[in-house]
Amino acid sequence: MVQRLSAAEPDFAERFDALLSMKREVSEDVDQAVAAILADVRKRGDEALIDYSHRFDRVDLGILGIQVTAEEIAAARAECDRTALDALTLARDRIEAHHAKQLPRDETYVDPIGVELGSRWTAVDSVGLYVPGGTASYPSSVLMNAVPAKVAGVKRLAMVVPAPGGEISPLVLAAAELAGVDEVFRVGGAQAVAALAFGTETIRPVAKIVGPGNAYVAAAKRRVFGTVGIDMIAGPSEVLVIADGTANPDWIAADLLAQAEHDASAQSILITDDAALGDAVAEAVERQLTTLPRKDIASASWRDYGAIIVVEDIRAAVPLSDRIAPEHLEIVTEDPDALSREIRHAGAIFIGGHTPEAIGDYVGGSNHVLPTARTARFASGLGVLDFVKRTSILRCGPEQLRAIGPAAIALGEAEGLHAHARSVAIRMNPGA
Amino acid sequence: MVQRLSAAEPDFAERFDALLSMKREVSEDVDQAVAAILADVRKRGDEALIDYSHRFDRVDLGILGIQVTAEEIAAARAECDRTALDALTLARDRIEAHHAKQLPRDETYVDPIGVELGSRWTAVDSVGLYVPGGTASYPSSVLMNAVPAKVAGVKRLAMVVPAPGGEISPLVLAAAELAGVDEVFRVGGAQAVAALAFGTETIRPVAKIVGPGNAYVAAAKRRVFGTVGIDMIAGPSEVLVIADGTANPDWIAADLLAQAEHDASAQSILITDDAALGDAVAEAVERQLTTLPRKDIASASWRDYGAIIVVEDIRAAVPLSDRIAPEHLEIVTEDPDALSREIRHAGAIFIGGHTPEAIGDYVGGSNHVLPTARTARFASGLGVLDFVKRTSILRCGPEQLRAIGPAAIALGEAEGLHAHARSVAIRMNPGA
Numbered sequence: 131m132v133q134r135l136s137a138a139e140p141d142f143a144e145r146f147d148a149l150l151s152m153k154r155e156v157s158e159d160v161d162q163a164v165a166a167i168l169a170d171v172r173k174r175g176d177e178a179l180i181d182y183s184h185r186f187d188r189v190d191l192g193i194l195g196i197q198v199t200a201e202e203i204a205a206a207r208a209e210c211d212r213t214a215l216d217a218l219t220l221a222r223d224r225i226e227a228h229h230a231k232q233l234p235r236d237e238t239y240v241d242p243i244g245v246e247l248g249s250r251w252t253a254v255d256s257v258g259l260y261v262p263g264g265t266a267s268y269p270s271s272v273l274m275n276a277v278p279a280k281v282a283g284v285k286r287l288a289m290v291v292p293a294p295g296g297e298i299s300p301l302v303l304a305a306a307e308l309a310g311v312d313e314v315f316r317v318g319g320a321q322a323v324a325a326l327a328f329g330t331e332t333i334r335p336v337a338k339i340v341g342p343g344n345a346y347v348a349a350a351k352r353r354v355f356g357t358v359g360i361d362m363i364a365g366p367s368e369v370l371v372i373a374d375g376t377a378n379p380d381w382i383a384a385d386l387l388a389q390a391e392h393d394a395s396a397q398s399i400l401i402t403d404d405a406a407l408g409d410a411v412a413e414a415v416e417r418q419l420t421t422l423p424r425k426d427i428a429s430a431s432w433r434d435y436g437a438i439i440v441v442e443d444i445r446a447a448v449p450l451s452d453r454i455a456p457e458h459l460e461i462v463t464e465d466p467d468a469l470s471r472e473i474r475h476a477g478a479i480f481i482g483g484h485t486p487e488a489i490g491d492y493v494g495g496s497n498h499v500l501p502t503a504r505t506a507r508f509a510s511g512l513g514v515l516d517f518v519k520r521t522s523i524l525r526c527g528p529e530q531l532r533a534i535g536p537a538a539i540a541l542g543e544a545e546g547l548h549a550h551a552r553s554v555a556i557r558m559n560p561g562a
Numbered sequence: 563m564v565q566r567l568s569a570a571e572p573d574f575a576e577r578f579d580a581l582l583s584m585k586r587e588v589s590e591d592v593d594q595a596v597a598a599i600l601a602d603v604r605k606r607g608d609e610a611l612i613d614y615s616h617r618f619d620r621v622d623l624g625i626l627g628i629q630v631t632a633e634e635i636a637a638a639r640a641e642c643d644r645t646a647l648d649a650l651t652l653a654r655d656r657i658e659a660h661h662a663k664q665l666p667r668d669e670t671y672v673d674p675i676g677v678e679l680g681s682r683w684t685a686v687d688s689v690g691l692y693v694p695g696g697t698a699s700y701p702s703s704v705l706m707n708a709v710p711a712k713v714a715g716v717k718r719l720a721m722v723v724p725a726p727g728g729e730i731s732p733l734v735l736a737a738a739e740l741a742g743v744d745e746v747f748r749v750g751g752a753q754a755v756a757a758l759a760f761g762t763e764t765i766r767p768v769a770k771i772v773g774p775g776n777a778y779v780a781a782a783k784r785r786v787f788g789t790v791g792i793d794m795i796a797g798p799s800e801v802l803v804i805a806d807g808t809a810n811p812d813w814i815a816a817d818l819l820a821q822a823e824h825d826a827s828a829q830s831i832l833i834t835d836d837a838a839l840g841d842a843v844a845e846a847v848e849r850q851l852t853t854l855p856r857k858d859i860a861s862a863s864w865r866d867y868g869a870i871i872v873v874e875d876i877r878a879a880v881p882l883s884d885r886i887a888p889e890h891l892e893i894v895t896e897d898p899d900a901l902s903r904e905i906r907h908a909g910a911i912f913i914g915g916h917t918p919e920a921i922g923d924y925v926g927g928s929n930h931v932l933p934t935a936r937t938a939r940f941a942s943g944l945g946v947l948d949f950v951k952r953t954s955i956l957r958c959g960p961e962q963l964r965a966i967g968p969a970a971i972a973l974g975e976a977e978g979l980h981a982h983a984r985s986v987a988i989r990m991n992p993g994a
Contacts, residue, residue: 214976217969228679247660247927252906254940268977301976337939352784356795359940363788384985391981423980474684481957484989488982489958492970495679496954507769508686508791510952520942522928525913526921537649538924544646544733545700548855549823550920553816557916
């Protein structure tokens with residue numbers, strides 16, 4: 131049975147806190163193993179990649195080759211179902227159109243005393259994209275990571291994906307091609323992260339690495355951070371649905387289960403002001419579970435981490451939601467905009483009954499790589515800004531230096547940095 | 563003697579590579595010590611802070627109190643030199659005015675098929691600012707970190723600064739007050755990072771931690787990343803000056819030394835197409851060094867990491883600069899704009915002879931927290947965007963769901979996520 135909480139109960143605050151602090155991930159201590167793999171790839175390059183792939187993925191890259199060839203990609207595309215390819219193409223086009231609006235603009239202005247200040251944005255030159263293997267190898271995630279990079283203007287996008295037993299999902303390769311990925315390598319794990327960060331004979335190093343992975347991949351990304359840029363470390367996925375009596379309980383149940391089927395550690399929560407809706411949703415979940423192919427995973431997630439919370443007034447859902455800082459937030463109420471405006475911390479908000487989260491996962495156009503595990507308190511979803519960087523530009527003439535130079539000299543001296551002070555003074559008083 | 567390189571020499575490529583890969587930081591392995599401190603503060607809270615401060619800073623916070631009081635801050639301000647306070651105020655105002663232009667705008671639009679897509683920016687609720695103690699305790703850095711946070715709308719800005727022997731720089735406290743810092747705590751090291759990340763009885767946890775620190779602070783930030791957001795890990799500072807024969811060698815020498823005086827591991831490089839300018843700068847550096855209070859530091863930096871590189875054509879400086887990806891780049895040539903436009907990787911560019919880097923360090927208005935150690939290849943300087951996060955908003959109606967829902971269903975099925983597919987199908991075909 132799923133957890134039921136009611137804001138009217140005296141122990142609500144404690145139970146809500148417990149729900150918040152629930153640890154959904156078993157933290158594996160793989161850090162030492164990862165450190166050894168990184169050092170080894172750095173030292174032995176391709177040879178180490180071949181050894182680890184043999185050991186972890188049961189594949190001989192000495193024979194098969196580390197890089198996936200254009201012919202293999204074409205063959206994979208030919209193998210794909212036409213409907214799925216068309217759907218991927220629609221998704222690609224919509225993601226591209228939305229992310230094109232995120233391109234930041236360069237700006238230059240002259241301030242009241244004549245100092246010129248500018249910001250110029252440039253793309254990261256080369257990016258590595260990690261794609262998990264096996265059942266978590268999602269073509270939609272390839273699009274969500276690769277398309278914003280290409281929109282940003284990244285010239286070289288190198289994808290790594292493990293090939294357990296030699297297999298890579300054909301649709302993943304087709305998505306890479308559709309998204310404009312430039313190179314694909316059949317390597318996974320910490321060894322793939324090492325190759326992207328340090329380079330090997332076959333894989334040239336990149337400047338930034340993005341994409342989700344298991345505990346080894348996460349630990350490796352954390353370790354190479356600084357040598358290269360990394361995106362956030364993704365945790366298990368979650369959805370919060372805020373719904374009132376106007377919502378259709380079957381639809382809400384379907385959305386909660388769509389989240390739960392990802393992973394036994396996924397989390398689905400409903401907050402409602404209508405206890406009857408809560409009951410109806412709980413019942414619909416049980417009913418829909420019976421016919422779900424991934425029912426074992428979904429029912430474990432729902433049983434262990436799911437929750438239905440009843441509040442007196444739907445507006446009380448807002449502060450609760452902000453404490454959860456959900457990755458995905460659906461608002462299915464009579465006036466969803468009013469509630470949405472009050473929300474401060476959420477990766478993405480899905481408004482109204484006809485916007486199931488799955489639309490955003492695939493074809494809405496916005497990104498499905500979103501901050502998990504309460505990190506929406508400080509982080510944003512993936513976007514074009516993750517693949518560009520800003521250079522600030524400053525220009526003074528003699529007049530401006532006369533105006534603000536004395537303050538710089540004063541601060542340099544106050545900080546004991548006399549060469550700083552002198553570098554300004556020497557220009558103001560050429561005799562000094 | 564400083565290193566001299568010439569692009570005309572046959573071994574130039576190797577020597578330039580060696581300059582690039584020069585390791586300027588001794589990497590201390592403090593990770594295990596830091597892990598223990600984090601765990602201890604998490605467990606024992608204030609008591610652990612008091613113990614570590616006693617041990618590392620020789621100060622009894624049990625008597626002095628962990629939080630710096632408003633009275634202490636007022637007393638510190640009264641102690642400060644008026645000229646320095648006025649300079650700080652000017653700097654604060656200019657930093658504020660510039661960063662106000664970085665505030666991102668919310669955007670909502672309806673696409674051709676009627677899907678509404680939006681981006682909404684909100685400030686991080688609470689931010690912790692680490693400020694080093696001792697001689698590296700810079701009031702200008704307090705402004706550079708705190709002002710953008712306040713411009714972004716951060717409600718609670720908590721500063722931590724170690725108080726070795728009980729002492730905190732009065733100008734640092736005055737800068738905190740000027741910048742609108744809400745709380746100041748006299749704690750430093752990994753224990754301060756732990757307090758900000760996990761909270762103690764006195765220090766409430768924050769959502770994000772920024773600011774530079776030593777190896778312990780850097781290791782602690784790396785470890786709490788995920789629980790809280792962090793900014794980049796700062797390395798030793800560096801400047802690259804591109805200058806031609808029109809530059810004043812004394813001014814260039816002063817700028818190279820302003821960088822070198824920071825730290826023995828700072829790096830100052832000149833690239834010029836005029837060998838005579840190179841000679842004159844080398845000579846001016848030696849001359850200016852003799853009268854510099856921090857000459858021991860500056861001469862060690864210049865001797866160990868400084869370089870003068872002569873190229874045939876000044877345009878050859880651009881690809882070399884992009885490989886260095888300098889934190890600070892000064893362009894002092896006849897037509898600096900032409901070169902500046904070609905540069906892709908730099909934290910900040912200072913244009914022309916009257917814009918010494920020290921102006922940007924203090925009063926230019928742009929931020930002096932910039933990506934070091936070649937990270938300008940993928941990272942930007944600190945700014946308002948570091949203190950806000952984006953929530954994406956999506957809304958479909960029945961018509962839009964009919965238009966793009968089938969593609970979502972196809973992708974859900976192709977990925978084996980049937981509950982995803984069903985959450986869309988159930989709305990399109992209410993009988994399903």
